[in-house]
Structure formats: C-alpha cells, structure tokens
Amino acid sequence: MNKYQVVTLFPNLIEEWKKVGIINQALKKNLLEISSINLRNYGIGEYKQVDDSPYGGGPGMVLMPEPLDNAIVENKAKKNVFLTPSGQQMNENLIEELLNYESLNFICGRYEGFDQRVLDIHADYEVSVGQSVVSGGEIPALYVLEALIRRIPNVLGNPESLVNETFVNNQKDFPVYTRPEVYKEHKVPDVLLSGNHKEIDNWKKNNLKDM
Ligand SMILES: C[S@@+](CC[C@H](N)C(=O)[O-])C[C@H]1O[C@@H](n2cnc3c(N)ncnc32)[C@H](O)[C@@H]1O
Secondary structure (H helix, E strand, O other): OEEEEEEEOOHHHHHHHOOOHHHHHHHHOOOEEEEEEEHHHHOEOOOOEOEEOOOOOOOOOEEOHHHHHHHHHHOOOOEEEEEEEEEEEOOHHHHHHHOOOOEEEEEOOOOOOEOHHHHHHHOOEEEEOOOOOOOOOHHHHHHHHHHHHOOOOOOOOOHHHHOOOOOHHHEEOOOOOOOOOEEOOEEOOHHHHOOOHHHHHHHHHHOOEEO
C-alpha cells in the first residue's frame, strides 16, 4: 500500500483535506495511507522553535535545519519531495515517476523557505506547482498528492476517466454535457443525443484538441 507523509507546521490542513471526496473514499478503502507529521513536535527548546532569522540579513524567517532534519530522519520514506517555487515544474510525467515509490515524504516550507542545507542533505525532488509563490507548501503538497492519488488503481470509480484526460497525449479533454438538453438557449450537440455510439466516439475523438 502506498504511504505518504506530509511534514508541515499545519497538520490540521492535511487532516481536514483527508475528510473529503475521493481521498476520503480511498482512505476508507485502505488503498493508501496518508499521515501528517507536525514539524512543531521537532522544534527546539521550550518554545519548540522551528525558524530563525536569515544569516546575512534580510526579511522574514528561515526554517531551521535541525527540526526538519530530525523529522525526516525519524519518518523515513523512499524519497523526499520538497515543495519549493524554484523547483522542477510539476506535470503528469513527474506524477508517473512518483507513482513508482511506495512511500514519499512531502516537505512543506513556510516563511522564506528551507535552510539550503536541508535540501542539500535530503531532497530527492524539489517540486514547484506553478510560477507564482504561495505562503506555504501545504496547498502545493495537496495538489501533487491529488494528482498522484487519482492514478492509484481503484481510487477512481471508473478508470476510463484517466484515458482522455487533459494533458494525456498533449491534448485537452473533449467538452462534456449533462441534463438539460437546452440551457439558456445553449443546446447539447445533437450527436451526443443520437444514441449512435460510433458517431459519438468519433465526435469525442475529433473534439480532443491539441494543447
Ligand atoms: C513564501 S514561500 C517562500 C518563497 C521563497 N522565498 C522564494 O522566493 O523561493 C514559503 C513556502 O511555500 C511553498 N511554496 C510557495 N510557492 C510554491 C510553489 N509555487 N510551488 C511549490 N511550493 C511553493 C514552499 O514550500 C516555500 O518554502
């Protein structure tokens, strides 16, 4: 069973996300395991300190190496994936590669990010989820996890959902419609109502657009 751990200062975010939708169902069916590791538990001293000001000056705080190092060493996984805006851009090829590992740690930054030495020691992957900066690695980690988990066998109700999806073969998925047949004068294409499966399949193929 695939096992994923998220190292974070905000484990509640991860735990709430686990309660909804496909992830929740997959967990109930024991198709995978997800746990959150509270970085604060590895903090230093009475105040469980995890961050400090940057050497050389500058704004903000930096996540100290020791708490992260200890959290990662104590919660070993096959690969450590650090979420960072300057990392390799996430895409479906990366997701396929990550699916090969039965266990992964996702390490979420905050503030000005990680002390570089933690990356030097532990990072197998540095992953960015887009060319904009958000305040923490949790949402990026969940984004990667959602992409990963829907590809684990039996997670999706119908595995065919994955076949024509956007990005597969560098194409955009065909448009989809449901009831009613006419909505605000916009009509469902006639062919989809025809019952002619050959023509419907052709229509779907012809409506997969290049990216
Ligand atoms: C405010 S950001 C730090 C940004 C850092 N000073 C920089 O410019 O690269 C805090 C944390 O959010 C996460 N983060 C922000 N944007 C991200 C993105 N596009 N992809 C992945 N992680 C991101 C990272 O874990 C990062 O350490």
